[in-house]
Amino acid sequence: MSLEILGIMVLWTFLFGYVIVASIDFGAGFFNAYSELTGKQHILTKIIQRYLSPVWEVTNVFLVFFFVGIVGFFPKTAFYYGTTLLVPVSIAILLLAVRGSYYAFETYGTKGHKGYALMYGLTGLVLPASLSIVLTISEGGFVSMTEGKPVLDYWALFTSPLTWSIVVLSIIAVLYISSVFLTWYASKAKDTKATDLMRKYALIWALPTIITACGIIYELSFHNQEHFDRIIDLWWMFGLSFLLFIGTVWLIWKRKNYGLAFGLLVGQFAFAFFGYGLSHYPYLLYPHLTIYDSFTNEAMAISLVVAFVLGLALLLPSLYLLMRLFLFNKDYVKGSQKNKA
Amino acid sequence: MLDGDTVFNSRLLTELTLSFHIIYATIGVGVPLMIMIAQWVGIKKNDEHYILLARRWARGFVITVAVGVVTGTAIGLQLSLLWPKFMELAGNVIALPLFMEVFAFFFEAIFLGIYLYTWDRFEDQRKHLALLIPVAIGAGLSAVFITMVNSFMNAPQGFDLVNGELINVNPFLAMFTPAMPTKVSHVVATAFMTAAFLLASIAAFKLVRGSNHAYHKKALFMTMKIGLIFSIATALIGDFSGKYLAEYQPEKLAAAEWHFDTSEQAPLLMYGILDGEEVKYALEIPFALSILAHGDPSAEVIGLDQFPEDETPPMAVHYLFDIMVTIGVWMILLSLVYWVGTKRKWAFINTKPFLWLLALGGPLSIIAIEAGWWMAELGRQPWILRGIMRTSEAATSSSHVDTMLLLFAGIYLILGIGTVVVLRRMFKKNPVEKELMEKGGEET
DSSP states (O other), X not given: OOHHHHHHHHHHHHHHHHHHHHHHHHHHHHHHHHHHHTTOHHHHHHHHHHHHHHHHHHHHHHHHHHHHHHHHHOTHHHHHHHHHOHHHHHHHHHXXXXXXXXXXXXXXXXXXXXXXXXXHHHXXXXXXXXXXXXXXXXXXXXXXXETTEEEEOHHXXXXXXXXXXXXXXXXXXXXXXXXXXXXXXXXXXXXXXXXXXXXXXXXXXXXXXXXXHHHHHHHHHHHOHHHHHHHHHTHHHHHHHHHHHHHHHHXXXXXXXXXXXXXXXXXXXXXXXXHHHHHHXXXXXXXXXXXXXXXXXXXXXXXXXXXXXXXXXXXXXXHHHHXXXXXXXXXXXXXXXXXXX | OOSSOHHHHHHHHHHHHHHHHHHHHHHHHHHHHHHHHHHHHXXXXXXXXXXXXXXXXXXHHHHHHHXXXXXXXXXXXXXXXHOHHXXXXXXXXXXXXXXXXXXXXXXXXXHHHHHHTOTTTOSSHHHHHHTHHHHHHHHHHHHHHHHHHHHHHHSOOSOEEETTEEESOOHHHHHSOTTHHHHHHHXXXXXXXXXXXXXXXXXXXXXXXXXXXHHHHHHHHHHHHHHHHHHHHHHHHHHHHHHHHHHHOHHHHHHHHTOOXXXXXXXXXXXXXXXXXXXXXXXXXXXXXXXXXXXXXXXXXXXXXXXXXXXXXXXXXXXXXXXXXXXXXXXXXXXXXXXXXXXXXXGGGGSHHHHHHHHHHHHHHHHHHHHHHHHHHHTTTTEEETTXXXXXXXXXXXXXXXXXXXXHHHHHHHHHHHHHHHHHHHHHHSOHHHHHHHHHOOOO
């Protein structure tokens, strides 16, 4: 495997990790706010808070890892994406800032403030939308080179059906991933009411997820023929993804083995996400930038890979400890331990 | 929307983000060590006061960490958004410490989450304390790695530029630049110093407000002692920084000192104002600049006359230098007097005016940190990468920086106010006395 491929695989894997953990987090925030509004907070809030509290910081790091890594492995992306993304990414930063700090303010500071919960929920929906814009831009057609500098055409971007279908998918996927996870989490906590409610949400958002995903592939056939053709070549990945989707929905419908259901969901999104990534290869930004012409020098690439392996050796055991103490600790999940500082 | 060009606005926005983030970053690096020391002392002396101190600090610390994380994310992305040309080059040469910083922070974040939610979960308190060690190490390493990047900007090495092509890249040489040792140690030491004095401020303020509780007295004595140690360390490192600058960035030192003409036996100027090239009302310390620069009163110190005008930093850095050094020296004196005074039982150290001075120490230290960073950044101008890339060449060509500047200014204002409000409310609702009662029924 060439260093270029290795680099992008590592980054893409981390981005996938972010998509999953952030979706859970974004969706949880939304469901929490929604239940506040509809007077069902007694059912959901505890479960959601208990999950989010020890892990929220970790979620953010996945994203930071991705963008620091991509500038390290593919420095030219800093020039192309840095110049064009000023506005959308700045907005995403603002939302993340509001979200992160207000979460801490509410959890560790003033409990039960409705405004914080609503803010947290709302940003959870706008964020995936603003972040997913980056994927849309990468499809090409929105960035032109003027005097050697990339310029983003906002008008074209905001009037493109592709943009909006990706935005819609990102929001729906967030709700779907999150509700499937929380169904599992609530059932582990033996909280039947919360489980039933989350199960209902999971079933509601299942079909729209698949429909919008197919819609995007259809849109892409008009927008970027080359990418579309490559997706069709990789049809089996998307087919497998669909089968896993059926599995998840079936298990949830039958109220069986929610843990496996979530596992299948991760598989479903993994196949779709990596299928998308593979078909995007070798372009980072159609048609200006590929992973080959933007790659860093060999010395840096090797040291990044070594640092990555060493870092992982440090992180994986720590993450495992975190999960064992909180996510998979029966007493903690059920809320029978109160050890907060 | 705003006057001024994109380069200027990009600089303003970066400066704004950094100035705001550095407050939280400094607390983030410094406070874990303070919590560790308090908890350790508490376990060793079996003193509930110190344990509670650690616990309350940890609780407040999370709020600042949260804002630190989001503003850190902001500056991380803004580097690429506002300085794309610089990051393209930097990505090739200095990406390694940036990358490792993320790991260090990841490590810290995981264990902080665990530490916060495992109070009283262990029979042996020392096990819980052990969870804090990775937090402190992670926080310290984050500072080390990020400061390595800043050092690289000041003394770039580890690559060759041939006809605009980067060759012979050596990521390790780029990490270990001549600027690195003094810069990194200065940043870490001042973080510990500032964190200690900030926490001392809180205790002093409580005492000013009439509390006579042993809890606050213990907190004050402990933090002032730590502050004293690190402020002395900071001064020593500062001296080495002067020697580094004289050797590798003489124009920065010369601008900070208004040292126009290369000369031997150079005096150190403090304060004063500048009228053209004439310095007025300054305090002149004979030979001191030669000593600072080379450790020898008769040594020659390079002046601004050796540099073309468009390669010298703004003269205002002198004021920033004055602020930083004055506060640093003041804090050494203040904490020394307090420490000696406590040992010798001098009465005046418990009077209100003196306690007020202690309470001001924390905010002053923050001002010193800000002045120091502004001096470091302004003093490197016009370069973003000294001698290689000018700041103006590196900036984005996007035309929306002014709007973003306003948006970010707004959000930082909200976050700043939010931090203060939440922290105040958190501790007011749950005063020390009440918590001690609940813990062990001790009288207040």
